[in-house]
Amino acid sequence: MASTTINPTRMELNRLKKKLTTAIRGHKLLKDKRDELMRQFLEMVRENKALREKVEAGILAANKNFVIAKAAMSSEALKVALMAPKQEVFLETSERNVMSVNIPVFEYKTRTSDPNDIYSYGFAFTSSDLDGAVKSLADILPDMLRLAEVEQSCRLMAAEIEKTRRRVNALEHVMIPQTQETIKFITMKLDENERSTQIRLMKVKDMMLAEAHGYND
């Protein structure tokens, strides 16, 4: 597609040739990036799916336990028991760079050194079901954290893959063919100019010869 605004000059031709090389190299790099991102993404999304199923099942079970615990205690007693948490979870976050996507990495720390120190109440006035319920929830906490990490990574990677794919397609189907077309147009135009110059020179030579020697054919 040769638009009317291009100058069929050698300078323009050189510029376009350089642009085409860059575009082809960029296309190759972006394609590699997309493929690698995709590979990592698929790995991660599988883990995400497995973790999500596990966590959802875990929370469901924990919720059941809490319902049972609640049934055995008055809601006031339950509120009092869980009012002042003993444990506190802190997150240390860092970032990992996967193909220019910064995905979060969480590391968690608990306030007390014993991670099992989760019972914020005396055992005398609460139902034993509550212990089980709190324990079941505590057991899935590491998985929940990992889920948060993986799911956020998947979200970010999916966005990046989409962007990269668009770029690859734009280069492959628009940018590169367009530049090639323009280069072809300029080359042909230049050739055409050269031919017409040649012909003009031949014509002029003929005319000059005719004038000098009286040739007339």
Added chain:
Amino acid sequence: MYKMAVLGDYDSIYGFAALGLDTFPVGDTTEAAEQLKHLYKGNYAVIYITEAMYNALGEILEQFEEVALPAIIPIPGIYGNTGVGIANVKAFVEKAVGSDIIFNSEN
């Protein structure tokens, strides 16, 4: 040092308090949206939110999608699993690959 928050109706989330997560019980969607904005500015790396609230908040959540932190993760509440979590994962695959290749085989 970041912390973790849980947002949702009281019955679904009170247990997390025992584990040392910050719980924020909310009654309705407007309250949840307020609270979420508040949490977003706060020092939280992960915000778990019950699926019921997650569904109700819909559009408000979209503006938080492209940032690295905090991660907003739906979890099933006491009223059961609405499937929005898995649907999300499915949406990621569709966005990245163009069609769903992970979940197809099972359905």
